[in-house]
Amino acid sequence: MKLSDINYVFPVPRDLVLPHIVYKYRVANELLFQSLVLNQVWLAKPESFNDPFEPESIFSGTPFSKALDRDVRESGVLCFCKSSENLPMWSYYGDGLRGIAIGYDVTVLLSTLEPAKRTQSECSPRWKYLFDLDYHDDGLREVDEHALLSNDQLTDAERKKMFATKSRAFLHEEECRIVIQPSSDVREDFKWQGYGLYHHAPQAIKEIILGELISPENEQVILKVLEGRNITIKKAVRDKQNFSIQIRSI
Numbered sequence: 001m002k003l004s005d006i007n008y009v010f011p012v013p014r015d016l017v018l019p020h021i022v023y024k025y026r027v028a029n030e031l032l033f034q035s036l037v038l039n040q041v042w043l044a045k046p047e048s049f050n051d052p053f054e055p056e057s058i059f060s061g062t063p064f065s066k067a068l069d070r071d072v073r074e075s076g077v078l079c080f081c082k083s084s085e086n087l088p089m090w091s092y093y094g095d096g097l098r099g100i101a102i103g104y105d106v107t108v109l110l111s112t113l114e115p116a117k118r119t120q121s122e123c124s125p126r127w128k129y130l131f132d133l134d135y136h137d138d139g140l141r142e143v144d145e146h147a148l149l150s151n152d153q154l155t156d157a158e159r160k161k162m163f164a165t166k167s168r169a170f171l172h173e174e175e176c177r178i179v180i181q182p183s184s185d186v187r188e189d190f191k192w193q194g195y196g197l198y199h200h201a202p203q204a205i206k207e208i209i210l211g212e213l214i215s216p217e218n219e220q221v222i223l224k225v226l227e228g229r230n231i232t233i234k235k236a237v238r239d240k241q242n243f244s245i246q247i248r249s250i
Contacts, residue, residue, distance in 0.1 A: 025093035043076025076194035103207030112201035131164035
């Protein structure tokens with residue numbers, strides 16, 4: 001399956017080009033082990049991020065603005081890096097090469113991602129968006145609310161302002177992300193948030209890259225958890241000649 005084959009429940013920008021596999025850097029701990037066993041991921045609430053400009057957006061102040069602001073603030077976001085050799089990401093999120101990077105088939109992940117617990121009122125799939133981040137230093141730009149209704153490339157650009165724009169200070173993160181919006185209905189019996197725990201198909205995980213400095217104990221737990229699964233195991237090692245990371249097969 002290609003990104004272009006995904007149906008209307010998964011609105012993918014028309015000009016989006018991403019690697020087949022994208023990476024989630026993780027600390028090696030019990031939460032990681034459990035997520036690998038149960039094929040789970042956590043979609044975070046934007047205000048929990050370390051970027052103080054998220055989840056801020058500029059709307060025009062119409063009655064529609066309040067609903068759009070809720071769409072952003074109560075969405076669930078799953079961030080990835082487009083590279084497995086990103087030294088800052090190994091340092092920040094991969095516990096200084098003591099953790100791992102999980103390589104996901106982004107198309108399989110997007111098409112099989114489902115909430116671990118649905119509300120009783122849900123009768124249709126949740127809307128899932130996929131973005132390659134836009135980095136610039138021009139500040140937040142006002143969202144054109146009318147363009148959001150056009151369902152074309154203008155809509156893609158406005159959604160990107162809402163969910164996938166950051167300062168160039170974060171350019172080194174090479175980020176792309178999946179976003180799931182909350183319910184459009186705010187009545188308590190029909191309301192849910194986009195953030196929370198989700199399941200995915202086991203085949204969404206294609207690679208596990210072990211950091212060079214991972215403890216032998218954690219490495220053994222991970223290998224045991226993945227035993228019998230069709231997942232490629234690699235190792236990220238330091239290239240001491242030029243301050244870079246190399247990925248090697250093991």
